[in-house]
Amino acid sequence: VHPHAFSDAAKKRDPTQSNDIRRRMATGMRQSLALWRSQAYAALVEADQFGYSYGDVDPGDIEALLERLDTLLLRQAEFAFTPATDNMETLLRTAYARGVRKAGQEVAPVLPLTNSTTDLILKARTELEAMLLDQIDEMKQQLEEDDTLAAAATRSRHLLYTMAVLPFVIRPLVSRLNALSSTNVTRAYNAGKLDAYEELGIQTVGVEAETHPDHRVPESMLPEENPEAVSFPEERDRPPEAYTVETVGDDKVCDICENYEGNSYTLAEARDLIPAHPNCRCSIVPLT
Numbered sequence: 630v631h632p633h634a635f636s637d638a639a640k641k642r643d644p645t646q647s648n649d650i651r652r653r654m655a656t657g658m659r660q661s662l663a664l665w666r667s668q669a670y671a672a673l674v675e676a677d678q679f680g681y682s683y684g685d686v687d688p689g690d691i692e693a694l695l696e697r698l699d700t701l702l703l704r705q706a707e708f709a710f711t712p713a714t715d716n717m718e719t720l721l722r723t724a725y726a727r728g729v730r731k732a733g734q735e736v737a738p739v740l741p742l743t744n745s746t747t748d749l750i751l752k753a754r755t756e757l758e759a760m761l762l763d764q765i766d767e768m769k770q771q772l773e774e775d776d777t778l779a780a781a782a783t784r785s786r787h788l789l790y791t792m793a794v795l796p797f798v799i800r801p802l803v804s805r806l807n808a809l810s811s812t813n814v815t816r817a818y819n820a821g822k823l824d825a826y827e828e829l830g831i832q833t834v835g836v837e838a839e840t841h842p843d844h845r846v847p848e849s850m851l852p853e854e855n856p857e858a859v860s861f862p863e864e865r866d867r868p869p870e871a872y873t874v875e876t877v878g879d880d881k882v883c884d885i886c887e888n889y890e891g892n893s894y895t896l897a898e899a900r901d902l903i904p905a906h907p908n909c910r911c912s913i914v915p916l917t
């Protein structure tokens with residue numbers, strides 16, 4: 630097997646070649662989530678910042694309780710996610726610059742650009758805030774709708790944390806923050822490409838779709854005599870689950886990407902095309 634087979638396979642898994650940026654952003658998000666989790670636990674359970682004894686909460690007071698919980702979680706989130714948003718902004722600029730540079734290699738050298746970076750950062754920040762609020766709302770809704778859950782969760786601060794905050798806010802955010810990181814890196818990379826194409830006078834572009842995330846280089850294809858010759862040893866050594874993209878329960882997402890391959894789009898059309906789904910890693914490529 631020619632070494633190129635592996636580099637092509639790796640490229641098809643991530644046509645934007647930005648998995649390193651995705652990983653760094655996701656790591657920052659995970660750290661912030663861990664910080665938020667421990668802050669929320671400390672405030673709610675250990676310190677009882679409300680001065681509230683949940684054992685005394687009248688079921689009729691659940692609304693007041695939820696409002697205070699809402700305030701507490703949002704205040705903690707503001708602190709916890711500030712480092713990650715800084716990190717997110719830097720990494721989105723990096724992904725954008727990589728897209729600009731790649732377009733320069735594909736078409737013709739182009740000077741560094743920053744045209745769309747403000748919009749990209751704003752969009753990612755807005756998505757992050759909406760995601761945090763969405764999970765807090767989900768928890769409140771569960772507590773409002775499920776009397777049994779509310780009764781149990783209001784028996785103690787600890788139960789409120791373990792039965793409501795943890796399952797409805799913290800845990801769902803793990804995969805959602807990964808998807809947010811991944812999708813926004815793809816958006817930034819392609820925005821960099823599209824801005825550069827525009828500078829370079831490109832009129833139409835196509836899509837290079839990633840292949841199915843489960844498409845891995847089989848072990849049997851690895852050269853036996855010289856495994857080091859493989860272009861991406863760190864990818865080869867990673868466990869299979871490292872390639873499994875979480876796609877909000879839809880394993881057909883790659884069909885979406887593949888449908889775009891072979892078509893030609895104007896730059897304006899392409900700007901709204903990719904990312905096409907959470908965790909999308911498709912790349913815009915120049916045509917004419």
Ligand SMILES: [Zn+2]
Nearest residue numbers: 886909910911
């Ligand atoms: Zn895609």
